[in-house]
Amino acid sequence: MLLIREFEVNELVSFDDAIRAVEDGFRLLGSGNAVNLPRRRAIVSGxxxxxLQGIVLGDYRVAGLKTYLSARYGTRFVVVLFGLDSGELLAVIEADRLGQLRTGGRLCRGYEVHGQEGLVGDWHCWCWYSG
Known part of the structure; x- marks a missing residue:
């Protein structure tokens, strides 16, 4: 099992990796080879x-969840990833930066699809330097 800390995410995942993963995810969702369930919230005072949970087939064959706690002292993000074939816990990932990369990848892909490629470079710079 891997424990990937927040500072390691930038070393392991590039912005281009995030864009490719977003494209793969949408393709797999569209073909029925992924399940993405809506966010659920447990709310108490403070x-x-x-x-958020899902399963991805294709070459990935993983199931996992992203969870985060929003409280007065801040927000902490974690991804838990399981292998579908083995059932093993593959990784626990601190995921604030990972979420930023995914969001940036989704927006860049949207700009490309809608014919606004010139915005991609600007977003790329903003995403890298904002986190």
């Missing part, structure tokens, strides 16, 4: 626990 805190909200958010949980």
């Amino acid at each position: 805190a909200v626990l958010h949980v």
Whole structure:
């Protein structure tokens, strides 16, 4: 099992990796080879626990969840990833930066699809330097 800390995410995942993963994810969702469930929230006074979960087939064959706690002292993000074939816990990933890369990848892909390629370079710079 891998434990990937926040500072390691930039070393392991490039912005181009994030764009490719977003494209693969949408392709797999569209072909019925992925399941993405809506966010669920557990709300109490002073805190909200958010949980998003899904399964991806294709070459990935993983299931996992992203969870984060929003509270007065801040927000902490974690991804938990399981292998579908083995059932093993593959990784626990601190995921604030990972979420920023995914969001940037989704927006860049949207700009490209809608014929606004010139915005991609600007977003790329903003995404790298904002995190």
